[in-house]
């Protein structure tokens with residue numbers, strides 16, 4: 001193309017941008033006036049609400065009419081509010097589009113057509129003034145999929161009517177800012193390295209970015225996958241798993257907008273910090289956020305307040321300290337209780353409980369046992385054995401409610417009832433009075449009014465008193481689930497040792513019971529207990545949830561996954577994770593959800609390209625991971641990582657401070673000093689806070705700001721920083737297999753710079769990295785003295 005024709009083309013493209021922006025602005029004008037009319041409507045309806053409804057509650061007919069009138073008015077109001085909400089959302093999207101209406105274009109010639117048609121792709125669709133043709137297609141529209149899937153040449157896409165094929169003659173990318181064309185590239189197979197280079201070279205932020213303009217082909221397969229009930233994504237660090245997951249949510253909400261809403265989607269995230277990190281992506285894409293929670297929150301909300309639940313991070317700290325009480329026993333318990341073998345053991349126990357062993361509670365009223373646990377037990381074990389335990393308990397509950405009715409009749413005659421009737425609420429008296437009046441309409445007999453009133457009052461007193469008891473019975477609180485669960489660790493303590501039972505089983509039983517006695521649930525016990533409780537009392541399944549996303553899926557145990565399947569029985573699942581970032585104790589022995597042997601029927605997508613970090617950082621980190629050669633860096637240049645080895649912690653601190661000063665001088669915005677444990681981080685924070693402005697991130701931290709943070713590796717999961725400092729990369733700190741993964745996780749948080757410090761011998765993992773891939777400085781005391 002000659003210079004002139006290039007200029008001409010640029011001009012034409014800019015003219016088109018202008019036309020589209022004009023149309024967007026015109027539409028915004030219309031919407032603004034619609035929004036203001038709707039707002040005025042809402043204000044008027046609210047102000048005049050009670051004037052516009054006919055309120056008359058004297059007669060039954062009037063009452064019904066009044067209710068209908070209120071309902072109609074309320075519906076009218078909520079319809080206006082809803083419309084106002086929709087118009088505002090559309091305005092928000094158009095506002096974003098007016099600065100950058102599209103980012104891509106393909107010229108597509110359908111097989112049956114003679115001419116190609118340019119398809120412009122942006123964040124959302126825009127129609128022309130006549131509302132007939134698309135000026136911009138939503139990136140999630142079926143036709144837009146070709147932009148992500150094909151280079152110029154033959155291409156096709158699926159529609160509800162079937163597959164449409166043809167040829168892409170042009171594939172182009174744009175950078176448009178404030179309505180001005182800043183860049184334009186014709187691209188080949190991958191979506192322009194140009195643009196990707198630029199986006200990836202930008203600084204990290206405390207909020208995750210959307211990636212719609214540069215989605216890669218393999219990521220697009222995840223985003224648009226509709227076939228699989230269970231989709232497993234194994235992707236190396238920084239390969240865009242979380243990004244793909246979030247764009248997938250946006251895609252699904254668009255694709256199934258008639259039937260799917262954001263409340264029907266749940267994302268399980270690794271820590272509370274991550275929740276806020278990803279919270280802005282969907283709103284920026286014009287969609288509402290899905291429900292987000294950590295697995296800890298999920299389990300915690302199912303326990304009553306009397307339990308104290310250990311967090312996974314506390315378990316991790318215990319594991320990493322390596323010197324806790326009963327350490328070996330507990331570690332073995334962590335491994336075993338993660339497994340499906342343990343779930344089988346629980347199932348076996350639950351099955352046995354169908355014949356004997358459930359511990360029940362006495363039912364007491366006013367300090368007296370009214371139905372003994374023995375009687376409940378007898379009743380339970382007489383019920384039909386072929387029924388499930390929850391069904392049998394339901395029968396017991398019904399029986400108990402009948403018994404309670406009898407007790408109620410009997411209690412009504414007692415003296416305490418009359419005394420307490422004086423404490424009744426005013427409404428109770430009014431109610432009783434009304435009942436009496438109603439009764440009198442049908443009888444002339446008035447001489448026993450007084451007796452009848454007392455009778456009604458007594459009934460009321462006893463009913464009020466019994467109410468909480470009935471509620472508890474309906475909730476099956478007469479089963480002592482905890483005691484029944486604890487029995488397992490007594491009853492099965494000397495269980496015949498099959499292969500799956502761990503060697504330290506007897507000790508595990510003792511230790512488990514010690515914790516449970518104090519109502520302390522260790523993290524490894526939480527899933528088992530909740531599974532047990534739900535199996536006994538009936539699963540509280542969430543049938544409305546259609547899609548479940550599990551990020552960092554490698555950290556979930558097979559048992560946890562089995563529990564989720566029970567809790568979300570109709571949900572499709574997208575599991576995303578990286579086997580190399582498995583950092584929990586159970587991962588040592590147990591099958592991961594991401595391994596090839598994962599027993600669930602699933603479709604698997606593997607992502608091997610790492611986008612987050614510069615090529616030198618990826619080369620450094622892949623060198624010490626098994627199968628690291630499968631990790632492909634994205635071609636983005638940067639400094640090679642530097643390791644400073646010292647023999648005194650004080651010198652390490654000095655060096656860390658000067659490194660961070662360097663980063664700050666370069667204008668780096670987010671800097672993380674990553675430690676292995678919280679204890680290490682607290683120490684670092686205590687020493688460094690006098691020298692640097694920094695924040696300590698703990699498991700309670702829910703948000704973070706630009707600047708310097710001190711954070712343990714396990715809390716930095718899923719997030720990224722411009723520069724990362726590994727505070728102590730010594731062999732003492734990182735030498736076993738889980739520590740390898742922890743170290744990998746920590747280093748791969750860096751986008752642009754990675755600096756490591758080691759007090760004493762550097763980790764054996766660093767020794768696996770070719771010398772040419774990092775700079776190694778040794779500063780020993782002698783040398784320092786010498787320098788002085």
Ligand SMILES: Nc1ncnc2c1ncn2[C@@H]1O[C@H](COP(=O)(O)OP(=O)(O)OP(=O)(O)O)[C@@H](O)[C@H]1O
Pocket residue numbers: 196199200209211214215216219235236237238239240241242243244577578611612717718719720748
């Ligand atoms: N197609 C893409 N276009 C632009 N940026 C991308 C793309 N894919 C990934 N990225 C960027 O790469 C970085 C890593 O992405 P993301 O956090 O989704 O990866 P991940 O696989 O979940 O990482 P990890 O497992 O290490 O937490 C982010 O900054 C993201 O914006």
